[in-house]
Amino acid sequence: xxxxxxxxxxxxxxxxxxxxxxxxxxxxxxxxxxxxxxxxxxxxxxxxxxxxxxxxxxxxxxxxxxxxxxxxxxxxxxxxxxxxxxxxxxxxxxxxxxxxxxxxxxxxxxxxxxxxxxxxxxxxxxxxxxxxxxxxxxxxxxxxxxxxxxxxxxxxxxxxxxxxxxxxxxxxxxxxxxxxxxxxxxxxxxxxxxxxxxxxxxxxxxxxxxxxxxxxxxxxxxxxxxxxxxxxxxxxxxxxxxxxxxxxxxxxxxxxxxxxxxxxxxxxxxxxxxxxxxxxxxxxxxxxxxxxxxxxxxxxxxxxxxxxxxxxxxxxxxxxxxxxxxxxxxxxxxxxxxxxxxxxxxxxxxxxxxxxxxxxxxxxxxxxxxxxxxxxxxxxxxxxxxxxxxxxxxxxxxxxxxxxxxxxxxxxxxxxxxxxxxxxxxxxxxxxxxxxxxxxxxxxxxxxxxxxxxxxxxxxxxxxxxxxxxxxxxxxxxxxxxxxxxxxxxxxxxxxxxxxxxxxxxxxxxxxxxxxxxxxxxxxxxxxxxx
Numbered sequence: 001x002x003x004x005x006x007x008x009x010x011x012x013x014x015x016x017x018x019x020x021x022x023x024x025x026x027x028x029x030x031x032x033x034x035x036x037x038x039x040x041x042x043x044x045x046x047x048x049x050x051x052x053x054x055x056x057x058x059x060x061x062x063x064x065x066x067x068x069x070x071x072x073x074x075x076x077x078x079x080x081x082x083x084x085x086x087x088x089x090x091x092x093x094x095x096x097x098x099x100x101x102x103x104x105x106x107x108x109x110x111x112x113x114x115x116x117x118x119x120x121x122x123x124x125x126x127x128x129x130x131x132x133x134x135x136x137x138x139x140x141x142x143x144x145x146x147x148x149x150x151x152x153x154x155x156x157x158x159x160x161x162x163x164x165x166x167x168x169x170x171x172x173x174x175x176x177x178x179x180x181x182x183x184x185x186x187x188x189x190x191x192x193x194x195x196x197x198x199x200x201x202x203x204x205x206x207x208x209x210x211x212x213x214x215x216x217x218x219x220x221x222x223x224x225x226x227x228x229x230x231x232x233x234x235x236x237x238x239x240x241x242x243x244x245x246x247x248x249x250x251x252x253x254x255x256x257x258x259x260x261x262x263x264x265x266x267x268x269x270x271x272x273x274x275x276x277x278x279x280x281x282x283x284x285x286x287x288x289x290x291x292x293x294x295x296x297x298x299x300x301x302x303x304x305x306x307x308x309x310x311x312x313x314x315x316x317x318x319x320x321x322x323x324x325x326x327x328x329x330x331x332x333x334x335x336x337x338x339x340x341x342x343x344x345x346x347x348x349x350x351x352x353x354x355x356x357x358x359x360x361x362x363x364x365x366x367x368x369x370x371x372x373x374x375x376x377x378x379x380x381x382x383x384x385x386x387x388x389x390x391x392x393x394x395x396x397x398x399x400x401x402x403x404x405x406x407x408x409x410x411x412x413x414x415x416x417x418x419x420x421x422x423x424x425x426x427x428x429x430x431x432x433x434x435x436x437x438x439x440x441x442x443x444x445x446x447x448x449x450x451x452x453x454x455x456x457x458x459x460x461x462x463x464x465x466x467x468x469x470x471x472x473x474x475x476x477x478x479x480x481x482x483x484x485x486x487x488x489x490x491x492x493x494x495x496x497x498x499x500x501x502x503x504x505x506x507x508x509x510x511x512x513x514x515x516x517x518x519x520x521x522x523x524x525x526x527x528x529x530x531x
Contacts, residue, residue, distance in 0.1 A: 181398025
């Protein structure tokens with residue numbers, strides 16, 4: 001039997017390379033190959049596995065040339081250098097190591113905060129130049145100051161506890177942070193605008209998604225206290241660099257510590273010429289301990305998959321054994337869709353999650369199904385989440401998760417029902433898998449219906465009354481939105497009603513706002529599903 005072959009195209013620990021060899025895998029260690037697109041493209045067809053860090057860009061073109069490739073392993077959490085949809089289409093598993101560098105990144109954020117507060121890099125340069133400019137580098141204490149943490153998950157919560165140890169008062173914004181978890185951490189949970197207006201320092205620890213891109217821009221900075229200091233060790237693109245540069249020049253923002261940039265490697269940037277900024281070249285995970293941890297993890301994970309078929313920490317595939325896969329796979333997709341539905345329509349912090357497994361679904365691997373549900377639930381906020389990391393992230397946020405199993409109770413052989421309690425309301429959605437293997441909604445808000453899952457949809461709620469379809473059709477049609485199909489449901493004549501509209505492309509927000517202007521329409525939410 002031919003041994004699997006793995007290419008290591010970035011700088012990984014030699015111990016990790018040895019793990020591949022010890023496990024019986026042929027490994028080629030070429031740490032500079034990832035920087036040479038053409039050479040990597042020519043070589044990739046000979047390998048079953050590709051182990052990378054951030055230097056290698058796994059593009060659709062590269063994946064197209066990877067005829068043998070079965071798994072891509074990213075030593076670290078960020079997979080924005082991998083075209084995941086292209087990999088998924090080719091059946092290539094993408095793995096990461098989501099928790100190996102959490103402490104290291106949190107410590108770097110604290111280090112930048114202290115360096116910015118005391119202007120240490122500039123003072124060091126001045127002193128080495130033979131100057132003695134004590135009055136020029138007047139700093140500020142962090143003791144007693146308010147630190148605003150945007151994103152209080154794994155890394156953000158570590159930063160919060162470290163800051164509390166430094167006698168700071170921590171404000172935290174995170175849609176999934178429960179009151180109980182906030183109390184356990186010792187932070188004050190606030191909304192984003194309040195965090196902006198009250199914080200002396202702000203640090204970002206949230207992934208880059210459509211919702212978080214430019215979360216700090218000119219408008220956000222305008223809400224902040226004069227003299228605020230901003231730290232970003234999370235992702236480039238969370239801050240509008242041009243807006244931050246202007247705010248620094250005007251002294252609205254007193255200083256910034258930036259480890260990540262919109263374009264990397266960052267050889268030019270509007271922040272580089274501003275004296276009250278500390279810049280580092282994406283060093284958040286750059287400690288010997290973190291590099292070793294993530295490298296060893298990715299080597300073990302890739303070896304397990306290539307030799308035994310075991311899948312762990314996969315971004316685009318659930319952790320399912322080979323024996324379970326044929327039956328479980330369509331229900332995993334159903335679970336993800338149910339979670340994604342609630343995650344996209346939720347408007348406040350989630351407190352409790354109950355997953356009901358009815359009939360034959362109660363006899364499946366419900367641990368995998370629950371993990372898939374949770375991954376779908378929080379993926380709209382945390383793009384890098386997977387079935388392994390989702391339960392941990394939900395637990396860290398203090399969300400209570402429960403499973404209920406029962407014998408068949410209705411017309412379906414088996415179905416899954418998700419009920420989510422948030423600060424303001426309770427939402428429920430149920431679905432099943434038909435003979436064609438495709439997931440379907442069978443109940444939303446207690447209203448029965450039979451609805452396929454479309455890639456782009458719009459979900460509306462309204463009081464049951466004549467003319468709703470006319471309102472939606474006329475508004476969408478006059479704004480160039482094509483409705484391919486729709487499903488309606490109501491609990492009783494004149495009662496609560498819902499509509500699911502299938503559209504060709506995502507509906508622009510300004511069109512949805514026009515729909516929301518009609519008093520008959522209670523809400524209109526865009527939905528996107530990976531189908």
